Amino acid sequence: MSVDPGRLRSLLGDRTARVALVLGSGLGGLVDALDDRLRIPYGDLPGFPQSGVSGHSGELVWGRLSGVPVIVLSGRIHYYEAGDAAAMRPALEVLKALGVEILVLTNAAGSLKPELPPGSVMLIDDHINFSGRNPLIGEPSDARFTGMTEAYDGALRGHMRAAAESESLELASGVYMWFSGPSFETPAEIRMARTLGADAVGMSTVPETILARFLGLRVVAASVVTNYGAGMTGAELSHQETKDVAPKGGAILGRILAAALPRF
Ligand code: HPA
Numbered sequence: 139m140s141v142d143p144g145r146l147r148s149l150l151g152d153r154t155a156r157v158a159l160v161l162g163s164g165l166g167g168l169v170d171a172l173d174d175r176l177r178i179p180y181g182d183l184p185g186f187p188q189s190g191v192s193g194h195s196g197e198l199v200w201g202r203l204s205g206v207p208v209i210v211l212s213g214r215i216h217y218y219e220a221g222d223a224a225a226m227r228p229a230l231e232v233l234k235a236l237g238v239e240i241l242v243l244t245n246a247a248g249s250l251k252p253e254l255p256p257g258s259v260m261l262i263d264d265h266i267n268f269s270g271r272n273p274l275i276g277e278p279s280d281a282r283f284t285g286m287t288e289a290y291d292g293a294l295r296g297h298m299r300a301a302a303e304s305e306s307l308e309l310a311s312g313v314y315m316w317f318s319g320p321s322f323e324t325p326a327e328i329r330m331a332r333t334l335g336a337d338a339v340g341m342s343t344v345p346e347t348i349l350a351r352f353l354g355l356r357v358v359a360a361s362v363v364t365n366y367g368a369g370m371t372g373a374e375l376s377h378q379e380t381k382d383v384a385p386k387g388g389a390i391l392g393r394i395l396a397a398a399l400p401r402f
Pocket residue numbers: 246247248249317322323339340341364365366367368375380
């Protein structure tokens with residue numbers, strides 16, 4: 139299934155964007171910060187992957203953030219919804235066809251470090267894909283052997299750090315480890331993730347990063363921490379907590395992005 143770029147282009151008119159943002163669970167508030175918004179429900183784009191997860195809306199929004207034209211995907215499908223790691227491929231392909239060069243990925247994540255409390259924001263320096271899944275499985279071209287040495291673009295990460303500093307906002311950085319979900323991790327899995335070098339865990343972003351690099355997009359990604367990993371505090375984890383806490387860190391991430399975008 140693919141999305142017809144001509145259909146999206148005709149709905150957007152003369153609106154273009156070099157940067158696209160994918161909003162994670164509970165981070166949809168960033169849409170309100172866009173000027174000159176044009177909202178297109180995914181349902182108006184045949185073939186566009188739809189997420190059924192609460193806390194995710196389902197629309198593509200064009201607008202300006204700090205004067206920079208952007209396309210925002212408010213809501214993304216996850217691997218755990220259909221068992222397809224390449225579920226976001228049609229969405230990323232149509233962005234690429236429209237001229238997008240930079241993909242900003244955001245997510246809600248569990249923290250593995252006491253010094254990274256709920257509400258904080260972590261720039262993703264690198265990831266661990268321990269899932270055994272890869273969205274390029276089945277891709278026939280040699281392009282499937284996509285290099286991941288600098289999956290998260292060094293220059294764009296530098297712009298994010300500089301933006302956070304200019305806004306006097308704290309921005310941690312670390313390694314994100316992908317778990318398929320949808321159940322949360324066990325305490326033993328969280329201890330394993332820490333041992334393997336992860337700083338945060340979550341259920342998204344890694345397949346999109348692999349697909350984006352395959353398509354030649356530059357990627358920058360950030361996690362909003364909504365909880366400590368399972369077993370770190372004794373509290374049970376819930377999606378309600380994710381949705382409740384994400385907007386706090388999401389507001390900080392939104393301010394960092396607004397300051398970073400003009401530098402991209
Ligand atoms: N684990 C996985 N995904 C998550 C978590 C978590 O603890 N918190 C938010 N998304």
